[in-house]
Amino acid sequence: MTSTIDSMGQREEHAEQGAAAPAAAPRTVLPARPTATTAAPQRRSIGKISRRDVLDLAGALLSAVCTTALLFGRLTSLHGKFGSVVVGLAVFLVIYTALVALHDERPAVIDRSMTVAMAISGLVALVALTSVIFFVLYRGWDALTKANFYFNDLSSTGPSEPLTSGGVGHAIVGTLIMTAIALAITVPLGLACAVYLNESSGRVSKLVRTVVTAMTALPSILAGLFIFATWILVLGFERSGLAASIAMSIMMLPIIIRSADVVLRLVPGNLREASAALGAPQWRTVWHVVLPTARSGLTTSVILGVARGIGETAPVLLTAGYTASLNVNPTANPMVSLPLAAYVLVKSGNDNLIARGFGAAAVLMILVLILFTLARILGGRPAGRLSKRQTKRAAARSKGDIARIDASRSSLPEVTS
Amino acid sequence: MDTLTTRPSVAEGEPATPQPLTSRRIRSDRAFFGIVSSSGVLVLALMVAVGVFLSYQAFDALQARGLAFFTTSEWQPDRNQFGVAAVLVGTLLIALVAVAIALPLSILTALFIVEVAPTWLRSTLVALVDLMAAVPSVVYGLWGLFLLQGQVVGVSRWINSWFGWIPFFKVNGADPTSPLSSASVYSASAFIAGVVVAMMVMPIQCVVMREVFSQVPPGEREGAFALGSTRWGMIRVVTLPFGRGGMIGGTMLGLGRALGETIAVLLIISPEFVIKFRVLEVGANSVSSLIALRYSEASGFELSGLMAAGLTLFAVTLVVNFTASWFIARSRSGASSEA
Incomplete structure (x- = not known):
């Protein structure tokens, strides 16, 4: 601290001198060093967890629990697990801050307590998700x-x-059929539309992109209401x-198009240009270069769209009706899907039916988990x-190409120059 | 030896005329563009059809009720007394509670993932948050109805007994002084629905924020550290200002999702057609649960009313989403991202 004041004082002095005699003023001034250091500076160990840190945490935890x-x-008259966890975490944070404040300065105290707050919120997210999954599985x-x-x-x-007796086989079949039809509609249409957005840069494609972005905001129940009013009533x-x-497709289309559009835009431009420079027409460039390069990303976007569509209850509630029996014909008679079955069964209020509803929700959740894992495995790599x-x-293919080229070259007559 | 390049012969004295440069697509390319652009136009037509049809159908009800549609809170189409005031307020309340709970959680979790978590934990947490975003809403609804509701009622009671003097937290018919009073006045409230929706919205916001926070230029972070900043100091002066656009955008995206949520809300609330701001009290409503409740026995006119209600909701979510993408695109961090 003293050294800063010294040096500043000196600088001011020299500035005055400089104004008086500009020629003689020295350019650089060494600040006067503090003459005697009171103690040799202590080496701090960085990046290690010290005993004090552990004691702070442990002490705060113990005292928060108590x-x-x-x-x-x-x-007090407080009760309930949820409340006690909330209160416990708050108490922990306060006590930890107080403990750190005993031996650290303000910036360090804030840093420590914010770090702990961040860790707590990460923990809350973790606990929430695991409790959702395990609660549904448990119930x-x-x-x-039961196999039935x-x-x-x-x-x-x-x-x-x-x-x-009984089960939700009809809902499982219904979900699979509905998802398959929705996929058959959305995958070709969505991918072609995403390619269109990427390959042409006109006013129309800009409009399409804006409208698709807008439609991602469409509440899912409105997709159901639209189909209910047109397909069923009109x-x-x-x-x-x-x-x-169809209702599911209307909901999934914007999601799939948007994420596929993003993935396609990440395809490096030099790949496209290389293909064009080799004389490939545009459709060959798209088919042989752009789409294969973005394959893993496109798969992910489709799978995430499906995961979203498969779990939607609202559009199915409005358009599929509810039935307790198996129906494999999608064009006639009501057909039920897993989320709808879970919703209806749980609403019934009967214990056995509620258990079946939870079972249906668990099956649905497992399906989504599988889809999600697939998406992570397939989409973990960047494009290309x-x-x-x-x-x-690819190496084997290119070896084959070399062999083919060699063979065709040897069959050619020698070129004489 | 031949020369490789040749000059085109131009007649002496004649000025060189520029050659017309036109490119014509070959037939296969034209077919390709035909297919691709027709699918683009088909999607456009479909999406526009949804919007136009909804507006057309909603027109009857809107014309019959006029501006009263937005100020009436009852829903009695038979007596021509219906409007979205109550359900719209309910929707906004539930979404606000959800965002108020989810926002600090998602910011802190995103910061934890990007800045604090050790590498082995980071990828797990990223996968976990993504997974939370993919869990179907009906599963969250069941969890909220059967597990969370019983737990949150205690918190509601506590908030009410301490902060009941704030009109927002008032509960009619509750007696906070008696510990034995019934908990039913606290159940099926907008607050509980909001807590459940918060769990669904949190991962959506967190994903966007994590994406933005991880794009902070390393030079600026290291600069802050080199100047002697603590980690939180660095976050406060570098990460948060850099990610502000993404934070606002992510929050808005979550808000849009919260506004449109149907089934989780429908499972939890007990529907009621009164404008009320007392979030802790039993009874609430939202536009999407109104539609889900009433569509089946709706006459043509009531259906038109439901469409109008849905259209109002769509207008709100549209504004929210476009504001979100505007904020994201405009921010420093969002210039390159596509969120």
Whole structure:
């Protein structure tokens, strides 16, 4: 501290001198060093967890647990697990801040307590997700462990019959059929539209992009209401799996187009230009260069779109109707999907049916988990980066090409110059 | 030896005329563009059809009710007394509660993932947050109805007994002084629906923010550290200002999702057609749950009313989403990102 003041004082002095005699003023001035250092500077170990850090955390944790235990049930009328966790975390944060403040300065105290706050919120996210997954699995476990749950429907099962009879096989089949139809509509249409957005740069494509962006904001229930009002009320078709898949498609299309558009835009421009320079027409460039390069990203965008569509309840609720029996014909009669089955069964209020509803939700969640894992495995690489197997295959192909070229060259007559 | 390049012969004394440069697509390319652009136009037509049809159908109800549609809170189409005032306020309340809870959580979690978490934990947390965003809403709804509701009621009671003097947290018919009073006045409220929706919105916001925070130029971060800043100091002066656009944009995206949420809200609330700001009290409503509740027995006219309500909701989410993308695109961090 003293040295700064010294040097500043000196600088001012010299500035005055400089004004008086500009020729003689020295250009650089060494600040006077503090003459005697009081103690040799201590080396700090950085990046290590010191004993004090651990003690701070442990002490705060212990005291937070004790305080919360006292508050809940002893000192106040507070109760409930959720409340005690919230209060406990808040108490922990406060006590930890106080402990750190005992031996550290303000910036360090803020830094420590904010770091702990960030860790806590990460923990909350972790706990929330695991509790969602395990709660649904736990409540649906009784139903999930019975084989008949996956293969039977509920047409001949009374509401009070035990879980050993009936199941949600009809909803599983319904979900698969609806998703398959929705995929058959959205994948070709969505990918072609994304290619269009990338390959042409006119006013129309800008308009399409804006409208698609706008439609990602469409609440899913409105997609259902639209199909309900047109397909069912105006055109007079009955509620069916097909109507539900069209509603799902309307909801999924903007999502798939938008993410596919982003992925396609990441394809390096020099690949396109190289292909064009080799004389390939544009469709060959798209088909052989752009789409294969972006394959993993496109797969991810489709899978994430499906994961979103498969879990949507609202459009299916409006358009598919509810049935307790198996229906494999998407064009006639109501067809039920897993989220809708879960919703209707849980709303029924009967214990056995609620257990089945949780089972249906658990099956749905497992389906989404599988899709999600697939998307992570396939989409983990950026555009153009090949997996090991793909690299091997590409190398084999190019070896074959060399052999072919060699063969064709040897069959040619010698070129004489 | 031949020369490789040849000059075109131009007649002496004649000025060189510029050659017309036109490119014509070959037939296969024309077919390709035909297919691709027709699918683009088809998508455009489909999306415009949804908007136009909804507006057309909603027109009857809007014309019959005029501006009263936005100020009436009851929903009795038979008596020509219906409007979206109550459901719209309910929707906004639920979304506000959701965003108010999700916002600090998502900012801190995104910062934790980007700045604090060790490498081995980081990828796990990223996958986890992405996964949270993919869990179907009906699963969150079940979780909220059967697990969270019983727990949150205690928190509602606590907020009410301490902050009940704020009109926002008032609960009619509750007696905070008696510990034995029934908890039913606190259940099925906008607050509980908001907490559940917060769990669904949090990952969406967190994904956008994490993306933005991870793009902070390393030079600026290291500069802050080199000047002696603590980690939080660096976050405050570098990361947060850099990611401001992404934070606002992500929040808005989450808000848009919260406004449109149907099934989780429908499972939890007990529907009520009154404008009320008492979030902790039993009974709430939202536009999408109104549609889900009423569509099946709706007559042609009521259906038109439902369409008008849906259209109002769509208008709100549209504004929210476009504002979000405007903020993201305009911010320093969002110039290159496509979120």
